[in-house]
Amino acid sequence: MNDGKGTAGNTLGDVAPDPRWVRWIVGIVFVATLVPGLIGLWFRVSHGHLSAGYGSYVPWGLWVALYFHGVGIAGGAFVVGGLGHLFDWAGFSDRAVLRATIALSVAALLPALLAIWLDLGRMDRAMEIFLRPNFTSMMAFNAWMYGLFLLLAAVLWVLSFGEDRGWLKPMLCLAMLFALLFPSQSGAFFGVVEAKKFWHSALLPFVFLTSALVAGTAVLYVLHALRARSAAAPSQAAEALGRLRRLLQGLLVAYFGLEFAEFSIYLWNPGPHAPEVNLILSGPYWWVFWVVHLLLSGLLPFVLLALRWRPGWLAAALLAAVGFVSARLNILIPAQTVGELRGLVEAFRHPRLEYSYEATTAEYLVGLLLVAVGLGVFFAARRAEGVVLRLRAAGARAEEKHHVG
Amino acid sequence: MGMTRRELVRAGLLVAGGTAAAGGAVLHGRLRAAPEDPRGPATVRRLPEDPGGVAAASGEDVLVRMQRDLARAMARPAEERRWAMLIDRRRCVGCHACTVGCIAENRLPPGVVYRPVLTAEVGRYPQVGLSFTPRPCMQCEQPPCVPVCPVRATWRRPDGVTVIDYDLCIGCRYCLAACPYGARTSDFGEDYVEAIDGAERVLGGPAVWERQASREYAKAWSRGAGESPVGNARKCHFCLHRLDVGQLPICVSTCIGRATLFGDLADPDALIVERLRTETPETLLAHLGTRPRVFYVG
Numbered sequence: 001m002n003d004g005k006g007t008a009g010n011t012l013g014d015v016a017p018d019p020r021w022v023r024w025i026v027g028i029v030f031v032a033t034l035v036p037g038l039i040g041l042w043f044r045v046s047h048g049h050l051s052a053g054y055g056s057y058v059p060w061g062l063w064v065a066l067y068f069h070g071v072g073i074a075g076g077a078f079v080v081g082g083l084g085h086l087f088d089w090a091g092f093s094d095r096a097v098l099r100a101t102i103a104l105s106v107a108a109l110l111p112a113l114l115a116i117w118l119d120l121g122r123m124d125r126a127m128e129i130f131l132r133p134n135f136t137s138m139m140a141f142n143a144w145m146y147g148l149f150l151l152l153a154a155v156l157w158v159l160s161f162g163e164d165r166g167w168l169k170p171m172l173c174l175a176m177l178f179a180l181l182f183p184s185q186s187g188a189f190f191g192v193v194e195a196k197k198f199w200h201s202a203l204l205p206f207v208f209l210t211s212a213l214v215a216g217t218a219v220l221y222v223l224h225a226l227r228a229r230s231a232a233a234p235s236q237a238a239e240a241l242g243r244l245r246r247l248l249q250g251l252l253v254a255y256f257g258l259e260f261a262e263f264s265i266y267l268w269n270p271g272p273h274a275p276e277v278n279l280i281l282s283g284p285y286w287w288v289f290w291v292v293h294l295l296l297s298g299l300l301p302f303v304l305l306a307l308r309w310r311p312g313w314l315a316a317a318l319l320a321a322v323g324f325v326s327a328r329l330n331i332l333i334p335a336q337t338v339g340e341l342r343g344l345v346e347a348f349r350h351p352r353l354e355y356s357y358e359a360t361t362a363e364y365l366v367g368l369l370l371v372a373v374g375l376g377v378f379f380a381a382r383r384a385e386g387v388v389l390r391l392r393a394a395g396a397r398a399e400e401k402h403h404v405g
Numbered sequence: 406m407g408m409t410r411r412e413l414v415r416a417g418l419l420v421a422g423g424t425a426a427a428g429g430a431v432l433h434g435r436l437r438a439a440p441e442d443p444r445g446p447a448t449v450r451r452l453p454e455d456p457g458g459v460a461a462a463s464g465e466d467v468l469v470r471m472q473r474d475l476a477r478a479m480a481r482p483a484e485e486r487r488w489a490m491l492i493d494r495r496r497c498v499g500c501h502a503c504t505v506g507c508i509a510e511n512r513l514p515p516g517v518v519y520r521p522v523l524t525a526e527v528g529r530y531p532q533v534g535l536s537f538t539p540r541p542c543m544q545c546e547q548p549p550c551v552p553v554c555p556v557r558a559t560w561r562r563p564d565g566v567t568v569i570d571y572d573l574c575i576g577c578r579y580c581l582a583a584c585p586y587g588a589r590t591s592d593f594g595e596d597y598v599e600a601i602d603g604a605e606r607v608l609g610g611p612a613v614w615e616r617q618a619s620r621e622y623a624k625a626w627s628r629g630a631g632e633s634p635v636g637n638a639r640k641c642h643f644c645l646h647r648l649d650v651g652q653l654p655i656c657v658s659t660c661i662g663r664a665t666l667f668g669d670l671a672d673p674d675a676l677i678v679e680r681l682r683t684e685t686p687e688t689l690l691a692h693l694g695t696r697p698r699v700f701y702v703g
Contacts, residue, residue: 049636050593056589088407121574121577121591121592121635125576134434137555169407170415170418173420194549195582336582340690346524347522347540350515352590353590
């Protein structure tokens with residue numbers, strides 16, 4: 001039974017180190033993404049935006065897609081993990097699990113913010129968005145939401161170590177509100193752009209929220225699964241995994257249902273044709289939708305989750321967690337490659353004045369850096385947690401000794 | 406649910422407070438006044454109404470007429486002017502002089518263009534022709550690029566021209582995505598001498614001419630060492646810096662077909678108002694409700 005401080009019934013192990021094999025895998029992934037990632041960063045720093053493939057008619061590319069994927073994971077994982085803590089779900093109610101959820105969300109959010117920072121034309125002025133925000137812009141609203149969420153996450157993390165004076169759960173509710181809002185706002189971010197017909201839909205905030213919940217739940221599953229073997233209470237760990245599995249299945253159905261609803265408006269529209277949807281379904285990147293998105297991050301995970309084969313569940317979660325970046329790309333890129341004015345590209349020729357986009361090597365390399373930063377942040381947070389717990393234990397022992405003396 | 410009554414009340418208050426704060430922030434953003442632009446007497450310019458001693462006469466060049474219109478408009482404070490442009494597609498010959506003139510005037514680097522000229526084939530063989538549509542910034546009355554800017558680096562001036570503060574723009578490119586006309590381009594920091602292989606040597610050294618300052622917004626922008634407007638969004642601004650010294654926008658001056666008219670909609674005697682009254686003007690993508698101040702006939 002949970003004692004509220006993470007000393008028992010813990011799937012993630014409060015002070016127990018990660019299993020050695022997990023550390024090895026994570027270490028290899030960290031190095032394998034950090035080294036090329038730093039090369040990508042060097043390209044970005046030394047060549048500015050010239051190393052990137054986006055331009056003025058397709059102003060946002062891979063980094064923006066990764067940014068939205070990252071904030072989606074952060075929000076989705078926090079909402080699900082937070083619900084688990086609030087409702088005392090088996091395997092979620094411990095403080096240590098909550099801290100792991102917080103660490104996971106922050107580890108997804110910080111690299112996402114790094115991606116969008118690198119995407120700015122004037123990185124030196126990024127703070128202006130906090131100093132003189134314009135809240136009629138969804139971008140400013142989002143930025144403040146991330147800032148406040150990070151602040152709340154830090155407060156929750158600190159509160160989770162001490163005696164509960166009745167503020168942890170209320171603060172968690174507020175943080176969950178933000179975690180629900182910022183992925184939804186990501187949809188509104190595009191939805192308000194009337195210039196892009198494909199984006200201008202009231203359904204988009206729900207589509208983004210649902211994809212965030214899918215990706216967040218998937219990453220949360222991976223986290224729980226990797227550490228389930230060392231869990232103090234294996235039955236609770238199994239129950240947590242079962243719950244996440246069912247949730248992921250349901251969310252996958254919900255997401256693809258919403259996506260179908262969105263597409264149906266275009267496919268059955270008797271009016272003007274929908275070039276964006278045509279591009280998604282049968283354009284040069286048709287495989288991103290049919291293979292990566294629908295098959296590898298939709299159907300296959302769903303089938304794997306339906307089987308009674310645990311390694312398959314982990315594979316399904318990994319596929320959904322990584323593959324759902326295709327959901328972002330499919331919304332982000334095709335809408336930008338369709339212009340309202342015919343003949344604009346031909347009117348003035350330049351590689352950055354084209355309605356087409358292909359990510360460059362530098363962009364992919366920076367994408368790898370984001371993975372490394374995410375892993376680094378997560379394990380730094382876990383290390384910090386270990387240090388705090390050791391210090392608290394040492395303090396408690398010293399106090400006890402003092403009393404005995 | 407594992408929450409006490411006290412925790413529930415606190416959670417409710419925090420969530421309600423957070424929601425109210427968010428709503429208040431949006432409301433505040435909507436109600437806030439536009440950035441303070443110069444208004445009143447400070448914006449008045451006493452310019453000669455008779456440029457170069459050319460007298461008003463029937464059959465005079467429209468440029469002379471518009472020059473007088475400009476002088477009259479500048480004699481009024483900025484908030485009493487409503488700048489607009491009328492492009493007669495029947496007179497446009499597709500020479501691209503306006504595009505080139507704009508590039509020279511504003512020292513535009515590669516990949517940045519304020520006024521491309523769109524070409525469309527019209528008719529059916531053998532009755533075919535070409536139609537040209539110059540596309541400056543539409544200076545919309547409801548500009549979609551303005552509310553999306555996260556730092557209020559772009560706004561609509563009292564005279565109707567949407568401007569960008571290059572010293573404030575963070576280069577997020579949200580305004581580029583929001584503009585249905587593709588009228589905003591980002592300055593990615595490219596230079597011509599690097600773009601044209603070997604040209605630097607031919608010209609005998611670094612491209613000094615590329616660092617000559619543009620005078621946009623009545624300031625000097627040299628783009629040296631990644632300085633603004635490198636990394637910023639850029640767009641047509643009706644050559645405000647030229648208007649201020651009594652010159653018509655460069656695209657108007659360079660138009661060999663006299664297809665582009667410019668003037669103040671608030672002046673009933675202005676040539677543009679006269680033409681708008683007698684013609685049937687239309688705007689691009691009118692269905693989007695942006696209400697452009699650039700009109701087309703033909």
